[in-house]
Amino acid sequence: MSTDGDTAGGAGRAMVRAEGVHKRFGHVEVLKGIDLEVAPREVMCVIGPSGSGKSTFLRCINHLEKIDAGRLWVDGHLVGYREHGGKLHELPERAVAAQRRDIGMVFQRFHLFPHMTALENVIEAPLRVKGLAKDAARARGRELLERVGLGDRVHNYPNQLSGGQQQRVAIARALAMEPKLMLFDEPTSALDPELVGEVLDVMRGLAADGMTMVVVTHEMGFAREVGDTLVFMDDGVVVEAGDPRQVLSNPQHERTRGFLSKVL
């Protein structure tokens, strides 16, 4: 899979590497040149006001959005394209799907499959995409649901679960594909306040196990405690990035200070 064309410029061991990433929706430029690097086992939290482009950037990482300019690599591979003879070639659907297999994504509004039980949600992709045997997939699925604290809810449909439980199933579903990178798009923003903790606990556990994570969040406590890096985005650019404690307690930029004074 890896050819020189894919990895050129993506050298090094970064799990995610973005260089001058631009994204435009119609006339609105949402990302105005993002440069970032996420090391393996790193937990990067991304904060910023709504409309700052943080969710869009996350969606670019697994090619749910196509970038308009710049380069984006995951684990050394160009996302969505192949570089050959100095030209970019769009990857066919199958190759994009193969890339996404290694990138887990958790959505703000869960997007569990409502016609499937928790266990069926978790084993669907391993069965259909990886071609795992049914027994093996079920055993692994139960294990994952156990791990997110839902061992007794395997046969429940999503609408019989609380928001926090649904989001934990969604995390288990993403983990079932054994991703090397997990993307979280405001995973607790749609939850009642008392349910936020159970989801953050699961994510904390994942971080402790060494999962590489990019987390778009409004949970400053989580960012401070679990994050290795904190990125503050505003208006399509990275304003400030660094150690979470540093950024949160001693922001260097006016815009960061302004945002933090509103949310803290």
Add this chain to the structure above:
Amino acid sequence: MATDAPTRPAPPEQIRAVPVRHPGRWVAAAVIAVLIAMFVHMLATNPVFQWQFMVDNMFSEPVLRGARTTLLMTVLAMVLGVLLGVLLAVMRLSPNPVVSGAAWVYVWFFRAIPRIVLLFFMANLGALYATYELGFPFDRQLMDLFGFSGDLRFLGLNGNQIFTGFTAGLLGLALSEGAYMAEIVRAGIQSVDPGQAEAASALGMNRSTTLRRIVLPQAMRVIIPPTGNETIAMLKDTSLLIAVPVTTELNFQLRAIGSRTFQIIPMAVASILWYAALASLLMLGQYFLEKRFSRGFGARETRAQRAARRAREVGGSQ
């Protein structure tokens, strides 16, 4: 009462108010009762109805065979129509503009043509070409062009043999139904939250797996009720097969008895009763199908959950 619990005030006296009167309901009931009585009286006294004759003839052997043909035609036309409809809907939503355009033209054309006109045309396709063959397109012209003689055809069917009766009728109804089903399936697919397909592709599923496993099962909830209506409409539209004609079908048989014996009214009433009964049967089937596909949308317990809960309860009580 208040002496036992002096801290709690006695509950207030229950309200016993005079209910609002509804004279309109009584008037309506009286009017309708009179109308029903008039209707029943007409049914009982008008000799043209010939009830005994109707009962004797509406279950005769050819009529029963006609009912079977009608049901079979309905089922086959709907199965073909649904398959065609799914195919057309998927084509219509394809990012490929040629494929999507072709589906649009198909749907436009077959929705614009009355079924009875289409059926009449299908019945006479035998007059257009005597034989229908499967082979290489434009084979004769191409062979001529390159100086060969002969053709490249593998299978020949006699037009007058295929496009008669049952097959012509089935084809006409199925082709027409495909266009309506395409719109219903498309509406169903588009009713599914786009986040679902997004979540599926984030898991690495391709377009066809996503469609088959994630989107279509959820679209079913929206697709099934109008499909039930389509099935019932199809049952009724089999009576249009008189344009082909399909002589073994229910309405044709009942009418034949009526014209043969000059008992038009009794056999027309028999037709009404037959279609009402068959349609009711289909409505019942639709009810169960809808229940089946609401899985995960109501808050009902599944069998596995019920078993697990009972096990917990038993375990807890010991």
